[in-house]
Amino acid sequence: MNGAELVLKVLQQQGVDTIFGYPGGAIMPIYDAIYHSTVKHYLCRHEQGGAFSAIGYARSSGKVGVCLATSGPGATNLITSLADALLDSVPLVAITGQVSQAVMGSDAFQEIDVLGLSLSVTKHSFMVRNVNELASILQQAFTLARSGRPGPVLVDIPKDVQLAPVAEPEWITPPSQRVSTSLANTAAARQLISAASKPMAYIGGGVHMADALTHLQAFLAESVMPSVTTLKGMGSVARDNVHYLGMLGMHGTQAANLAVQQCDLLVCLGARFDDRVTGNLQKFAPDAKVIHLDIDPAEINKVRFADCALLGDMKQILPAITTPTQCDAWLAHCQQLKQQHGWRYDHPGEKIYAPLLLKQLSERMPDNSVVCCDVGQHQMWVAQHMRFNSPRNHLSSGGLGTMGFGLPAAIGAKLARPQDTVLAVSGDGSFMMNVQELGTIKRFRLPVKIVLIDNQRLGMVKQWQQLFFNERYSETDLSDNPDFVALAAAFAIPGHTITRKDEVAGALEAMFTWPGPYLLHVRIDETENVWPLVPPGAANQDMMTETN
Amino acid sequence: MQHTLTITTSNEATVVERLLQVTRYRGYKLAGLELKPLTDRAGMRITLQVQSDKPIALLTSQLVKLYDVQQLELASAAVAALRA
Numbered sequence: 001m002n003g004a005e006l007v008l009k010v011l012q013q014q015g016v017d018t019i020f021g022y023p024g025g026a027i028m029p030i031y032d033a034i035y036h037s038t039v040k041h042y043l044c045r046h047e048q049g050g051a052f053s054a055i056g057y058a059r060s061s062g063k064v065g066v067c068l069a070t071s072g073p074g075a076t077n078l079i080t081s082l083a084d085a086l087l088d089s090v091p092l093v094a095i096t097g098q099v100s101q102a103v104m105g106s107d108a109f110q111e112i113d114v115l116g117l118s119l120s121v122t123k124h125s126f127m128v129r130n131v132n133e134l135a136s137i138l139q140q141a142f143t144l145a146r147s148g149r150p151g152p153v154l155v156d157i158p159k160d161v162q163l164a165p166v167a168e169p170e171w172i173t174p175p176s177q178r179v180s181t182s183l184a185n186t187a188a189a190r191q192l193i194s195a196a197s198k199p200m201a202y203i204g205g206g207v208h209m210a211d212a213l214t215h216l217q218a219f220l221a222e223s224v225m226p227s228v229t230t231l232k233g234m235g236s237v238a239r240d241n242v243h244y245l246g247m248l249g250m251h252g253t254q255a256a257n258l259a260v261q262q263c264d265l266l267v268c269l270g271a272r273f274d275d276r277v278t279g280n281l282q283k284f285a286p287d288a289k290v291i292h293l294d295i296d297p298a299e300i301n302k303v304r305f306a307d308c309a310l311l312g313d314m315k316q317i318l319p320a321i322t323t324p325t326q327c328d329a330w331l332a333h334c335q336q337l338k339q340q341h342g343w344r345y346d347h348p349g350e351k352i353y354a355p356l357l358l359k360q361l362s363e364r365m366p367d368n369s370v371v372c373c374d375v376g377q378h379q380m381w382v383a384q385h386m387r388f389n390s391p392r393n394h395l396s397s398g399g400l401g402t403m404g405f406g407l408p409a410a411i412g413a414k415l416a417r418p419q420d421t422v423l424a425v426s427g428d429g430s431f432m433m434n435v436q437e438l439g440t441i442k443r444f445r446l447p448v449k450i451v452l453i454d455n456q457r458l459g460m461v462k463q464w465q466q467l468f469f470n471e472r473y474s475e476t477d478l479s480d481n482p483d484f485v486a487l488a489a490a491f492a493i494p495g496h497t498i499t500r501k502d503e504v505a506g507a508l509e510a511m512f513t514w515p516g517p518y519l520l521h522v523r524i525d526e527t528e529n530v531w532p533l534v535p536p537g538a539a540n541q542d543m544m545t546e547t548n
Numbered sequence: 549m550q551h552t553l554t555i556t557t558s559n560e561a562t563v564v565e566r567l568l569q570v571t572r573y574r575g576y577k578l579a580g581l582e583l584k585p586l587t588d589r590a591g592m593r594i595t596l597q598v599q600s601d602k603p604i605a606l607l608t609s610q611l612v613k614l615y616d617v618q619q620l621e622l623a624s625a626a627v628a629a630l631r632a
Contacts, residue, residue: 119562120569124615127561144615298609
């Protein structure tokens, strides 16, 4: 066996059966090993697309995603995806080929220092210098990717290491890293909760990553407090929980933002006080004490001081801090906010109103469908107007906000969960960022449903230009977009364009009943904006709405 | 304010650049760097002097997470964080 064949053995030993990638010179030995392997490789059309597919696979399944790239440009094309996985805490192992050690450091063909380049966008990056260390390093990479706060790990393997002979190692399953949990502060947390008259749970992506959703439901049911979620936390709270107020932050619901600003205790569960959540940090939840649960000690006090910090496994901590609250008046007030500031869908005119379209899509899609977003106005509309029963069903590039995420992520999600419907909801700007992945959908006949919301603009940037840059619309006009239906047809994907509200129901029906991939091209009015909006520098209660 | 961090690391080629990357990115100015191989085991003792008005815990909590960092001590503060 050589090093390349050992790579495939380790993947199998780690339970990996699906990988994404793109071949090239320095990784040819591994692709030669793939030729006879039972590990299924999905050839993408760009390394960034491959890595986003691996991320979509990981986020929709909870498994580690794996992607491959060659040296030089193949490896540099991974960088954005690694950064995306780092900021959204996605377990990802990226394997890159490197030029042979004999020529390393000589600016050889397709040589770049990917180890150095990748350090700041990974949990850790390894270079394998000796084939005898290969299995151990790869095992460490998988352990590291999934342990603690998950994240991306890169393993750079020179070509000579891939070709070097090696004996099959004795497989030793490395012990899973135990999460160190301290229950020392749980009594203090219970005291804060029972003393609060206006408590609020602020739920991030860390809860489902800790596999603690049932513990969360029990905590919310027994402690009885209203809750809000971040973009990544959406789907964590049961849809029938009457005390759930929606997403908070820049484009959050008014009820969520107003209630958080008024609360006297914020119970932060696996979230990190991101600036898109807090608005003006000094004015964020000004009267609230904070309980912060997280697995990453570096998040405690990083942005907002925690009166009580609880570190470790949320499955252990949540039951330990569950305690009854006495806040009936507060619960009633939050209900009132929710009713007072509900969404309205009675938009005048015949043109398609994206929020209503997405509400209809949400109601029509099968239960447990996965929705993969791109980035921009449509992403916020999806978060506002679609409903999810698990964070694994809503894949959105949160921390990095990477346009081009949605289509390849949907490919990965469809391969992870072939039994579930998978939708890519994109905008006309984002769609073109990784449009080459239509080729991957075609090749593998993946029945991904694409809803392309097209306002012929870079809508979110245009919205900010309108509001904050005196309507100077610099470089946001995309009115020369291609014919998207014809573009899909070039990849043997049928499609249809709609422009009027009365076409929506029929078009959704046609899309869902078509057995294969489908593109629904939705033309919307370029003047529509995302509301509400917390303007830069403002406190979250000072939301701009369509009417003010 | 200046702080002195004594960091025990594995002897990997990327250790120093990673420490310096995190120090820079988190907004701390490098004021001194000393590096010594450990004679009794494969590792290094790195002394970092950094300046910033930010609380030093915001840097140490990030450094101690790094894969190659085994131990971090903050001089004069009697605080030591041992890698879990």
